[in-house]
Amino acid sequence: MPTPRYEEIAADLREKIREGHLRPGQQLKTEKELAAEYGAARNTIRDAITRLKALRLLETRPGRGTFVVQPPEIFRITLTPEEDTGFSGGEGKAWVREARKQERKAATSPPVVEIQQADKLKGEALDIPEGGDLVGRHQRRYISDKDGNSIPWSMQTSYYPFEFVERGATELMRPKDIEEGAMSYLEEKLGIRQAAYKDVLRVRPPDENETKFFDLPPEGSVQIVEHRRTAYDVDGRPCRYTITVYPTDRNEFVIEAKLPLVDDGRRG
Known part of the structure; x- marks a missing residue:
């Protein structure tokens, strides 16, 4: 069974966070920009972001956008x-x-x-x-x-x-x-x-x-x-x-x- 597109996008964004290409506190691109980048519908992007929010990797700040979560201090x-x-x-x-x-x-x-x-x-x-x-x-x-x-x-x-x-x-x-x-x-x-x-x-x-x-x-x-x-x-x-x-x-x-x-x- 093929992997859903939103999971592929979530996995790619997660890898960018892990490798430091998306840093803690950095603002994510808008849904429209990400949809254009990944060639996907905005609903698909929204599902990918929801997935990463559930993993505590992203957070949405009302009126400001979506940001990479600052991980706990070691x-x-x-x-x-x-x-x-x-x-x-x-x-x-x-x-x-x-x-x-x-x-x-x-x-x-x-x-x-x-x-x-x-x-x-x-x-x-x-x-x-x-x-x-x-x-x-x-x-x-x-x-x-x-x-x-x-x-x-x-x-x-x-x-x-x-x-x-x-x-x-x-x-x-x-x-x-x-x-x-x-x-x-x-x-x-x-x-x-x-x-x-x-x-x-x-x-x-x-x-x-x-x-x-x-x-x-x-x-x-x-x-x-x-x-x-x-x-x-x-x-x-x-x-x-x-x-x-x-x-x-x-x-x-x-x-x-x-x-x-x-x-x-x-x-x-």
């Missing part, structure tokens, strides 16, 4: 084992510090805390039986753009064995930030020190809740990066399992690693 995510980055599952000050490094303002929703039963995935990650009790701490995170507008940036849920609460780490159950960071708190309260972690990254389409929160195009043209991190203590026992989701249109990832030095100074 925020850099540095994946390291350090709590101070704010991306290892840290809460409170760590998250704010990382935003300040990039001259942005950070905000988070108050944690939503609940007791859950572990499914197979979470049970395997935390080495507890399926159906065992977990503490889940869920937050929504926002980053400011250059105009100071608060942009939905990520959603994060960290899971801990409920055993930690029974042993005295009751702050995990409070719906407020743990200012020093959850792992620093667990080290102070229970002597649990994070010594290692394992990351899993996967790209997938957004679900309905993510599409709504991040205000994504309904066609799924913006994907989600799902970052799963399992933290381990000095004895190799899992102590936290964090799932964070990021839309790909406003984030980039940097993965930092330190290589050990052997005795002669060479890297192993």
